[in-house]
Amino acid sequence: MVFILLNYKTFDEGTGQKSVDIARACRDVSESSGIEIAVAPQFADLFRVSSSVDIPIFAQHVDGIGSGSNTGQVYARCLREAGATGSLINHSEKRMTLADIERSLLSLYENRMRSVVCTNNVATTAAAAALSPDYVAIEPPELIGTGVPVSKANPGIITDSVEAARKINKKVIVLCGAGISKGEDLKAAIELGAGGVLLASGIIKAKDPKVALEDLVSLI
Amino acid sequence: MVFILLNYKTFDEGTGQKSVDIARACRDVSESSGIEIAVAPQFADLFRVSSSVDIPIFAQHVDGIGSGSNTGQVYARCLREAGATGSLINHSEKRMTLADIERSLLSLYENRMRSVVCTNNVATTAAAAALSPDYVAIEPPELIGTGVPVSKANPGIITDSVEAARKINKKVIVLCGAGISKGEDLKAAIELGAGGVLLASGIIKAKDPKVALEDLVSLI
Amino acid sequence: MVFILLNYKTFDEGTGQKSVDIARACRDVSESSGIEIAVAPQFADLFRVSSSVDIPIFAQHVDGIGSGSNTGQVYARCLREAGATGSLINHSEKRMTLADIERSLLSLYENRMRSVVCTNNVATTAAAAALSPDYVAIEPPELIGTGVPVSKANPGIITDSVEAARKINKKVIVLCGAGISKGEDLKAAIELGAGGVLLASGIIKAKDPKVALEDLVSLI
């Protein structure tokens, strides 16, 4: 079961009404290919997307807090009521302390939401796996946004991450990110042991995101 | 022109569908009293509230970033497209660096949104006023959430803040917060020179928020 | 081999010349008892202590940075040249991101310094153990500074942490902290599987730190 997660970041191409358009493209390609594609729009677009498109929706971040005095923070229950069924955690553009990662995972678990912890190398992937998230997404920071796929630039980091995670917690699925956008990148990632990919600019900023998604899943 | 801003924080009483119910109560009391009441729900509830209730809506925080690789961050343009027309900045539960406060103010200004910078004492109120936001909201942290109104516990901090802000920038309006929930608190704040108040738990967690709001505006 | 690490925090009782006095008491008790006692004074006192007392010295924090443009940050090589031979990392009063913990560990390793990663529960202890530090110090935050020893209040957290760490990396030694100050506390910690303890106020603020230390080691 390959899993694709599309991170919208704060790109204008995925902001506001466009967040819905991209989600529709993801849904269409998911239906025609049979591969699960989830979207991670900005917080303020979650409700808009979930009201319009039937597709798995993730938040880009969640704080490990509950009901209370937490102005400006991101509460898992609020995300779920807005239609999210999972969240990224500890993305390289939103790093968290180790203690906060663990708290956020608890809050997702309590709300029956899926969790993706982002990491930067094999050692931190092992550490994240010890916290038992659903997924760990390894993204070498130096490749993010470059268009150079990690599966080509550094295939060893994927196989080593898969092995390190498996040793600690067999249930954790390793995704890989950074530079992935084409069908051959996804195919290579799966062959290296990844359970899916985390993508962003390669699809969001594509001339036609739907065409880009069709290419992405074409070799699976 | 008195201005009331209701911060929902992450209270369950203002999460999901309840965010709309409270906004409706605010709208009703605003219409009957003629006093401007704005609401600040959680990010993921902004679109839900703006789709249902015609009332000024603020975000609880905004990052000074633009379109791009800013996973998990809060983009002013996205807030505006979700229906927000302003934002809190630098709340005591979400402190920001001085450089980031200034960047966030710019991003609000560029999106024609109103800005409320929160501060903790007279000196930081003066500093915030130098950045030319629309409002500075002074909230002594030791009083937040206590139910002890700043207008009683420390009236001098309001008058001194108003004077300090005025000396630096006459256009900046000083709000006061912390412990405010009753009509006499609001009246006292206005008499001390404040242009309005920032409230939270006193209304959000009231048995009947609408009744609490009616009491709040009853002496103006 | 029991290991005792005394964290001075920023207590006046361990600041400036007093940092040397406490280090001398530690050295004396270490020599008479044969138990290793290390001290962790403030950064600016490291050189003063290392110039006067021959005892293992730790820093209270280190950033995972190298030579360069890192104003105000803590560079492992500088610590070592000031006489430190190890450092705390990720103390509850100085939490770090997961990626930064890993970088700091690398910088300590490269400088041949010992590492103690602080954690708050069993899950984060397992995660920290996956990063292969020399020690993990589990400190339930709710007990820090209370005088209630973790070995009495929550012995299960020590045994579970020891087991969780061992499963992931047999070489990692688990210390325990929070509320430890007496001989019976240290004895209980060792019997629960800890390799030593991390202490602070119980000794630093004792009427006579040397007497307190003598009591601490009296049952080993």
Added chain:
Amino acid sequence: MVFILLNYKTFDEGTGQKSVDIARACRDVSESSGIEIAVAPQFADLFRVSSSVDIPIFAQHVDGIGSGSNTGQVYARCLREAGATGSLINHSEKRMTLADIERSLLSLYENRMRSVVCTNNVATTAAAAALSPDYVAIEPPELIGTGVPVSKANPGIITDSVEAARKINKKVIVLCGAGISKGEDLKAAIELGAGGVLLASGIIKAKDPKVALEDLVSLI
């Protein structure tokens, strides 16, 4: 009275014993030129420098905390006992929240230490001036470490900063930084209204720091 502050950052060229060598060069050039030159070595080198060289010593950062449970944080009193008589605050490589800048200034004031708040543009310089530090050092981040002097690249930012600070607090002295290393840069800065400069790599990494310093002060 021109003031020169040399920030060592974490350059190897100013770490350990080399921190003393550079301080000696500063003292010699200060004595021969009559211009005040202060040094800002790393925390762990402060005592080493103050024990060996009679020169004004600044820390690179200070937290606004007191005696207590503040592991890994930087306590003004400890800095002063290690020989520092001032500190940088809010450097671009160590940004602080507005509330923390104000607290740090208080702690320096209570310890009779001089304060330099770093800022990035005219608006934040005005805000910092409202907090009444001794100095504000304006450093456009895009020029730091480039060798392109701010006095040439953007002279307007200096004159505007001087004017903005003066309007708010006449006693605050504006320093300028970023790319300054030569005599003509310092001369230009002074002519634009600055009271001195903040320098780093241009001197620290110079082949011969003393020669570089002699050039720096040669046109005053």
